Amino acid sequence: MTTLPPPSERKLGLVIDLDTCVGCHACVVSCKGWNTENYGAPLSDRNAYGAAPEGTFLNRVHTFEVTPETGPPQIVHFPKSCLHCDNAPCVTVCPTGASYKRADDGIVLVNEADCIGCGLCAWACPYGAREMDPLEQVMKKCTLCVDRIYNDALPPEDREPACVRTCPAGARHFGDLADPESAVSQLVAERGGFDLMPEQDTAPVNKYLPPRPRDQLASPALPDLAALCATPEDAPAGFVGWLDRALERL
Amino acid sequence: MHPAPSLILFTVLSGMGFGLLVWLGLGLRAPLGLAAFVMFALGYGLAGAGLVAAAFHLGHPERALKAFSQWRSSWLSREAVLAVVTLIVLAPHAAASVFFDQPLPIIGLLGALLALATIFATGMIYAQISAVPRWNHASTPFLFVIAALGGSAILAGLRELAIVLMVALAVAMVVHWWAGDQRAAQPGSDRGSATGLGVLGRVRLLEPPHSGQNYLLREMVHVVGRKHAMKLRALALGLGALLPLLILALPLGLAGLGLALFAHGVGILAQRWLFFAEAEHLVGLYYDSR
């Protein structure tokens, strides 16, 4: 299983809109909630109320500051979970076959029953998308909510990842990125979606939409109507002249 | 990367063990009887101890057998398979040497090649990780192989060979650091490409995703000071290769061998500690606030 399957016909993944993400961490916690209760062992928290708590999260939101050549610095909230790479190095390094990429939809998963907890797959992932659960000692990663998206115990509209369903700003989108007609592919095409670390040749399925250009407002200043009036040097008086005429026209 | 004692011990001990098995297999050191027993026991023991140490790194050592399944793609699996195959293949040669005073050179040769491959595979476990640029080049497996052969040559009392290998090891270490420094300086990825925001401007982490600890930080974002690293490199090079070289060159007999082995052992532990501690994982790009 550890060898990668031939490219799948469908490539399910997420599109994350960095223009819209407000950094609220809703996706982080709802992911924790769903995946603690479902898929394999609970995502545990060591030292939960102590001096140095350490828990497993499959999705984390970083905050970056970007300083352009000109203009004020910007802040970008940056959610990151497994990108379900086409060319997933985390899968090929796995000695047990616990890590695998599904042949039909491209989702990268860990079969916890087979995982020896060697950690090598986490090393192989350049994105930091895998975490060893501190209590269960098996590798944890984003499942793309495989147990939601095909879940016929859920109403059809809920068959999407927990993080997507919960995102209040609508910054997360889920769909088939192999289908150029899908809403996510269209979004990627329109907004110039990009890969993280393309140079690592991992061929991520998940895409990121860039923040739109910031601080571009440059409306020309409003003309001074007092100048059009009788006494431009006395603005209020000029203003009253304008006002009188404007009221006449009402 | 976090310099886990289990991994340091694993690479050092198993390297030493399989290195010794190379010499024993090749017959360059061809003891018979009790001497053979001692030597093979040492080889098997060290290799085994290394594997046991490695098991300490596993979250689920009880499932370790599963690790033999993925030799087609996984260097870790290959290493495991090769290790066991080596130990099995060499067994008749060892038994014949110990009990029948009759080495089996063909099997020995095969076993030696397998042992060599095992060491190489160990190196490849690290060299294949492109997310750790400092490891991700050819000098990594070679360093592992040379270190293993060198250390075990001392252990086997192959003085001349050991002298040559100590020189080679010194060169290999320096080449590995040099190549590693190059790769680390030019990892190919930066905060800009990691976030895709580089096109907009200079990227800096403002807030980590969690103020709490996490596995990634503990495991992969380990920072050693540069000055510290330089001292340790000197230590590794000095104790690991140069001092043993000097001692071996002096006519000190068995005591010399022991001394050289001790120095080499300490040096190579330092080298391994640094090997992990100095290696920066690309995930650091997401956590680094510089």
Place this chain on the structure above:
Amino acid sequence: MPKTPSLDLAPRPGDSVAKTTCYMCACRCGINVHLKDGKVAYIEGNRDHPVNRGVLCAKGSAGIMQHLSPARLRAPLKRVGPRGSGEFQEISWDEALKIATDWLRPLRETAPEKLAFFTGRDQSQSFTGWWAQAFGTPNWAAHGGFCSVNMAAAGIYTMGGSFWEFGQPDWDRTKLFLLFGVAEDHDSNPIKMGLGKLKARGARVIGINPIRSGYNAVADDWVGITPGTDGLFILSLVHELLRAGKIDLGYLTRYTNAPYLVCAHKGPEKGLFLRDDDGKPLVRDRATGRALAWDSPGISPDLAQGVQIGGVTHLPVFRHLADRYLAPDYAPEAVAERCGIAPERIRAIAAEIARVAFEEEITLDQPWVDFRGQRHATMTGRPVAMHAMRGISAHSNGFQTCRALHLLQILIGSIETPGGFRFKPPYPKPPEAHPRPHARHTAGEPLDGPHLGYPLGPEHLLIDEDGQPKRIDKAFSWEAPLSAHGMMHMVISNAHRGDPYQIDTLFLYMANMAWNSSMNTSAVMGMLTDTDAEGSYRIPRIIYSDAYSSEMVAYADLILPDTTYLERHDCISLLDRPICEAEAMADSIRWPVVAPDRDVRPFQSVLLDLGARLGLPGMVTEDGSPKFRDYADYITNHERRPGIGPLAGFRGDGTGKGRGAPNPDQIAAYIENGGFWIDPIPENAQFFKPWNAAYQEWAVARGLFDGPQPYLFNLYLEPLRKFQLAAEGHGHRQPPEHLRDRLRATMDPLPIWYPTFTDAETDPAEFPIHALTQRPMAHYHSWGSQNAWLRQIHGEAPLYVSAAIWARHGFAPGDWATLTSAQGRITLPVARMDALNAHTVWTWNAIAKRPGAWALDPRAPESQRSTLLNHLIGELLPPKGDGLTWANSDPITGQAAWYDLRVRIEKAARPQIQPDAGRQASPVPPAPRDLAQQVKE
């Protein structure tokens, strides 16, 4: 080879779903609680719910951890150690209720004002206020005074509504959105959903905030304004719009008091409106040139010319307004430096507002009829929306700044029009339609009326013959005449000083007043433990209801432990702070979806029990037995006015909307309906609500008010002028001498800007820096830290320091800083942030914890690497040497001026949190070490 793993692709989140309302914050989203075997397994948003439409924030998703918090109290507590120590004994409810009754009964019988009952985060204010009124104490309020009363009061007084529960931007249509001083706000998910909608449409968002995080990070344009100067910036925008004539004159004429004539005669009427004999304000009719009642049929009101009476010209409001804001003082150049915004930028923003408002107007094909009976074929909107919150309101010039913002919105004609800002029922509701405040108390009797309200002049102040405040918080006194939400932040300080009088029992509910909700926290902890000459506590008794082991628990004498939000009935009522939408009326409930596993009781039920034991009117039947079984019974059967109760839905036979007899099955109907009730506003009534005849009719039918009440917006706020007149020496009620100048200067009937008191009185060399806090989206005040999932996100809060300050002080990563204000000193770790106003530092609000609180390890980063800015913020301004106390509050509403803070920064010598709050003993057992939460079926 490993087998192809068999996956369970269809796990059930639970075996049943209970739909109730979130209470991880005050936003009140609908949640689906998935239960397994009666245990909470997973919480997600309710897609049908009007507030959140299925989404859920981080806090909401972490509700399960709040419910399972190790900090939860287990039983009533009686203090056994000294106050503040945290040493308690668990007692029975019988004993707890007996203690409380024994303390309260004599007070009610002799001096009900000696009970001060103040409530914090709760959303049952109409209920707790009703209880306090029945008890007879004038000393009740909720927390609005330290929260955002400037925003609320400025909105109500100016236009009959404000933001959040009062109204919302027209997210679906707006094309330009300006967000002032918001980090998170109450409308937590709706704002995010709204921003998402704007982003999806590519509409422009402008964030005005010294800090560019959160919403301001996604804003297309960021205006990193200098704190406390928004009023000036806004009035400069007004200047620009006026200068260019980019104002909606038709709107101003029809819907505002812009044409009202202002009396110019010297004397007690000066500045009041000219009125006819019926008291109706007069306007100049352009057709006849005569002053006529504003609502005379067929009139064409003038905005430009005044009328001459007795040789004196009386100008319309609009002329006063134009004269003031066209003055060069408000030109972009004049304000740029103060605000820290380049003049070109101010101009560009004004021009963009004008462009979108007047060139991209929206027209809906929706006829409607206004209150004058005039038909309009369409609804035309100016798609510029604005929203603001505590960044502009938590300043001592906040009321006027909020007024200025509303002025701007009204001038462009965007309020209640498509694409602009829309009210939510029961708003719009002008100040006149709200009650006046009451404080007349009589031993053994209920109070003479509701505590809080909207004064319309000095005659409504709650002061005695000597001008002394009647309330312990001095609300509605000359110190804060329009303090519509009370002044909770002054209660402890005043009670400790015995100013204006001593109290006996301080009764607090759901407010962490010994910690993050107090100004001057170190001193407040001292006041709560301070003793008089005999060694008795200066504040003799403290009763507190909390659900968790908070800092405040340690300072109370008697603790009434509450349930969690999943274990009790709550009522999110139209009488209170409803969850309506601009196009619908709605309310909701919480109900016990799980039973408490410990000896805790819902506080509202406990309060009813207490009320019955005290025999309070409305809470006992004629034979003296309790009238209500519990809070659920009250929710169902209580009536405020005949047919109007806490819940508006499913009344009478189950079909009653707004009005109707109590329905015994009402709560069941709510549960059946997903925990809420919603009733859409008819299409033709959805905009122009204050003037829309169809809306007014609908609102009357729904019981929102009893007769149509159309009104005009108060560009010019006459009640303020009445206070000014008093300050000028007119009228019977006169302010104390020391307040005259301030009242005259600040109670201007047209919006003004003045520097915050702290800015005005601070030596900029001594305290050059502004220090702010922001709400983290993933924490709610002090609650988040007990939550194992949330505390990993924000377990510590460094001080973010601007690049300029960072460089000037040579900070390096890992450094600590000491901040000094006129009030105190704190030491905490620093971090650099460039996207920040150069003169500003900030930290996350309320992450810091007292060691020992919240069942956390005392070495937790919350107490070892975080501290509160509250230690630096005085509830009083530094003494001026006049022997008087001056509140650090807005002079009009009493709003706590949190964000006026000025500090100085130095590199700290030692990396150690200061001040050391000492350790409190924990009344709950130690928390478990590790967690692996999963409910197995």
